[in-house]
Amino acid sequence: MEASDAAIIGAGPSGLYLARELSRIMNVVVFEEDKELGLPLHCTGLVNADSLKVLSISPPIINSYRYVRVTDLEGNSITFDFKRNAVAMLNRPGLENYLADELGSASLALGKRVLDVQGNTVRTKTGETTYDLVIIAEGSSISLTKNLIPWKPTYVYGVQTDAKSYASNALMPRDINEIVVVFDRRLSNHFFAWIVPRDNHELRIGIADDANTWVKFVELLRITGVEHYNPFGGKVIISGSPDNVVTGSVAVIGDAAGFVKPTTGGGIIMGMLSAKLLAESIYSVVREGLRISDALSVYNMVFRKFIKNKVRALGGASSILHLMVNSSLGEVMHHMNTVNVEIYDYDNHIDAVLRAAMRRPLAFAKAMFSLIGELSLVEPNRINELIRELLG
Numbered sequence: 001m002e003a004s005d006a007a008i009i010g011a012g013p014s015g016l017y018l019a020r021e022l023s024r025i026m027n028v029v030v031f032e033e034d035k036e037l038g039l040p041l042h043c044t045g046l047v048n049a050d051s052l053k054v055l056s057i058s059p060p061i062i063n064s065y066r067y068v069r070v071t072d073l074e075g076n077s078i079t080f081d082f083k084r085n086a087v088a089m090l091n092r093p094g095l096e097n098y099l100a101d102e103l104g105s106a107s108l109a110l111g112k113r114v115l116d117v118q119g120n121t122v123r124t125k126t127g128e129t130t131y132d133l134v135i136i137a138e139g140s141s142i143s144l145t146k147n148l149i150p151w152k153p154t155y156v157y158g159v160q161t162d163a164k165s166y167a168s169n170a171l172m173p174r175d176i177n178e179i180v181v182v183f184d185r186r187l188s189n190h191f192f193a194w195i196v197p198r199d200n201h202e203l204r205i206g207i208a209d210d211a212n213t214w215v216k217f218v219e220l221l222r223i224t225g226v227e228h229y230n231p232f233g234g235k236v237i238i239s240g241s242p243d244n245v246v247t248g249s250v251a252v253i254g255d256a257a258g259f260v261k262p263t264t265g266g267g268i269i270m271g272m273l274s275a276k277l278l279a280e281s282i283y284s285v286v287r288e289g290l291r292i293s294d295a296l297s298v299y300n301m302v303f304r305k306f307i308k309n310k311v312r313a314l315g316g317a318s319s320i321l322h323l324m325v326n327s328s329l330g331e332v333m334h335h336m337n338t339v340n341v342e343i344y345d346y347d348n349h350i351d352a353v354l355r356a357a358m359r360r361p362l363a364f365a366k367a368m369f370s371l372i373g374e375l376s377l378v379e380p381n382r383i384n385e386l387i388r389e390l391l392g
């Protein structure tokens with residue numbers, strides 16, 4: 001196959017990871033509306049450290065964590081012990097800059113907003129260009145995606161701050177390697193709050209919910225005694241993905257396609273995995289001498305057959321969890337106060353809660369049990385196998 005051209009819209013982790021992969025076989029340009037990569041900040045940056053190895057990347061890490069303490073405001077808590085520092089806080093502009101340094105022959109058009117995508121033609125303020133392939137990686141705004149693919153996702157809004165000055169109280173992390181997750185409906189009805197040490201002196205504290213997040217954020221700061229702040233945040237899609245992630249010559253990846261774990265809002269790794277899945281689909285069809293449009297069909301089919309329902313199942317698990325928060329999770333936590341549980345995958349909060357909950361009470365465990373097998377959305381080591389299976 002001759003070298004063809006691809007336009008990627010959005011230089012977040014998903015778009016940049018894809019550019020890095022595709023630049024080996026295609027001419028790639030990445031459009032980014034902001035003038036600087038990774039800014040303005042919106043994300044906490046927490047990922048499962050092992051996932052970075054799977055993706056063969058080593059971006060800058062701010063801190064790493066062994067413990068996650070899930071607590072309510074009364075101090076009833078469950079501490080999850082990973083037995084090693086398995087969770088990492090990435091430096092978000094650092095991740096984007098790291099990926100940009102690995103772009104190879106791909107070019108980056110900073111400060112260039114894409115206004116419109118029609119077929120495989122991309123329009124910016126300075127003109128229109130047609131590509132063999134257009135990939136939308138615009139993040140959770142979905143301004144371009146919503147004109148191309150029918151989908152009305154639901155969101156929570158997250159607000160957070162880095163803080164140097166705070167009161168020492170029971171809610172605060174007990175150590176530099178402990179993350180605190182606060183599940184309490186007096187703070188957040190449908191999501192949770194988080195307190196994450198950046199180092200010995202600074203922490204990142206935030207909250208997400210579907211309404212009035214700012215008011216709840218101010219309350220969180222009051223409770224924790226955080227004094228100075230410079231808040232940042234954004235939208236987190238929690239309702240899963242659209243039915244299709246491809247239309248014509250356009251594919252959608254990352255947040256823009258709902259590759260986000262509805263339980264945690266985690267989309268950094270999921271977004272890069274969606275990019276890896278698309279890149280592997282393209283390599284596979286190129287090897288077979290097929291057309292790019294066939295690669296897009298493979299990407300969409302793998303998504304529909306192996307991923308979409310898992311995102312839905314996780315969305316269901318998330319709803320159940322938050323229902324429990326509204327009714328009896330406080331009681332569950334009270335029963336399990338001081339129980340320590342060993343877990344291995346930070347991305348699976350629900351799995352962790354389940355492991356704890358399975359000790360008692362039974363009702364909680366039963367409600368969640370059927371979902372336990374559905375928790376890993378994209379199994380990175382199986383991507384090639386899944387594609388082969390589809391290509392027959």
Ligand SMILES: Cc1cc2nc3c(=O)[nH]c(=O)nc-3n(C[C@H](O)[C@H](O)[C@H](O)COP(=O)(O)OP(=O)(O)OC[C@H]3O[C@@H](n4cnc5c(N)ncnc54)[C@H](O)[C@@H]3O)c2cc1C
Pocket residue numbers: 009010011012013014015031032033034038042043044045046047112113114115137138139140141144157158159160206232233234235236253254255256260265266267268269271
């Ligand atoms: C408060 C909060 C906390 C979070 N915490 C975590 C966390 O701890 N762990 C985790 O895994 N995930 C977290 N997330 C989610 C995570 O930030 C996203 O899943 C991740 O950034 C998705 O990457 P992406 O590349 O798909 O999109 P983005 O990172 O949003 O990148 C999209 C890029 O496209 C650009 N763009 C958009 N439209 C256009 C256009 N028309 N033309 C040109 N450029 C355009 C944007 O400027 C942006 O740079 C959090 C999100 C929020 C809001």
